[in-house]
Amino acid sequence: MSKSETPVAPVETATLDRRMFCASALVAGAALACGGGSSATPSTPGPPPAGPHTTTDTKAALLGTADGTARDYRNLGFLLLKDATGLYAMTTICTHMGCTVGLPVGTRIACPCHGSQYDLQGGNQVGPAVLPLVHFAVTEPSPGAFLVVNTAQTVSDTTRLT
Ligand code: FES
DSSP, rough: OOOGOOOOOOSSEEEEEEEEEHHHHHHHHEEEEEETTOOOOOSSSSOOOOOEEEEEEEEHHHHHTTTTEEEEEEGEEEEEETTTEEEEEEEOOOOOOOOOOOOOOEEEEEOOTEEEEEETTTTESSSOOOOOEEEEEOOOSSSOOEEEEEEEEEEEETOOOO
C-alpha cells in the first residue's frame, strides 16, 4: 500500500446542528470584528496532496447518515458529503484566493477569508468567488471497503456514489 492509500481518519465529523451553527457564527463574528477580512491571507499556503486518498468511511455507513452529513478531510483538501442522491466529494479550496473553506453550516459552506459562500453542492451563493467548488471522484474499491477520493480526478457536480 502506497502512502497515498493509507487510511486517514477525518479530523472531525460535521453534522448540521445548532452547536455547529453557533460555533461558526462566533468565528464569523470574530473575523468581522478584526476588520472584515479584506486583508486576510489564505489559510492554505499550498495545494493539498493530489491523488487517491483512502478515507475511514464506508459507503454503507455514510449512506445511512442524514442528508447534509459532511466528513471533514480538509487536511487532504476535500469534504466527503451525503445528500438525497448519494455520496460525493468536493474540494475545500476556495476558488477566490485559495483559503480553506469551513465546514457546512446549514445549507452553506463559507470561506473565512473574504466571505464567499457556497451551497452544499459547491455552487456559488455569495462572492467574491465566482467559480464553484470542484467535485472529485469517489469510489468503493471493493464491497465494504473504505471509500477512496481521488483529488486528481474531477467529476461533474451531479456525480454521486450510490
Ligand atoms: S479566499 Fe477569498 S473568499 Fe475565499
